[in-house]
């Protein structure tokens with residue numbers, strides 16, 4: 620298989636940069652006229668997959684919205700992942716994992732080993748137990764041609780307390796993380812497999828984003844980030860503007876979900 624960076628690069632060229640989140644919020648289920656039950660979750664999730672996965676480069680399910688239904692919700696998540704990939708989308712599972720090394724290995728096996736029922740093309744991980752604690756994720760991603768998106772400058776207003784603090788070298792914490800990514804992506808062409816999460820809401824705070832990897836930009840749409848913000852903050856870097864609620868509000872019509880995805884991709888190109 621080709622590397623995640625190569626697959627992503629080709630997918631963005633072919634389908635556009637939009638990353639569509641499938642986040643079954645209770646309030647969205649209600650808007651779609653569905654009950655907040657496993658049956659409602661299933662209808663919501665597979666309608667969204669049908670409307671979005673054939674048209675976008677990346678589908679991003681947020682694990683929490685499936686986990687809240689217990690094992691039956693996780694079973695729906697497994698099928699969302701498999702069916703989205705079958706429809707040609709790459710799947711970035713948003714789980715924001717990070718722990719001591721031995722536990723991180725178990726998480727990496729759960730999400731990145733193709734033999735796992737939750738196997739995805741990429742996942743989100745947190746480096747705030749120290750970047751080295753992510754080594755099992757990095758090694759496993761390399762072994763299976765998967766990708767990682769490391770939390771850098773997140774879209775929430777509380778993030779800067781930690782992420783913009785300075786370390787002994789004078790860099791910001793986030794800048795230090797981008798430096799680690801630059802090392803991991805060295806020599807990769809056309810794009811490395813190790814990306815960062817940088818919110819579309821961060822204003823002009825971004826520096827050091829030239830780490831030769833993809834950038835996931837949540838906060839686009841519902842949280843206030845616009846296409847103009849994406850252009851201003853990221854310029855010509857490979858960025859995946861990520862929208863969940865903003866796109867999902869076009870449902871429950873499959874055609875309207877498709878149109879929203881195509882229109883948003885046009886706006887972003």
Ligand SMILES: O=c1ccn([C@@H]2O[C@H](COP(=O)(O)O)[C@@H](O)[C@H]2O)c(=O)[nH]1
Nearest residue numbers: 681773774775837838841842862863864
């Ligand atoms: O910094 C971050 C990292 C991840 N997220 C996730 O993205 C989506 C955003 O959903 P919207 O409905 O488009 O606001 C959600 O799954 C978050 O957990 C983020 O928002 N910010």
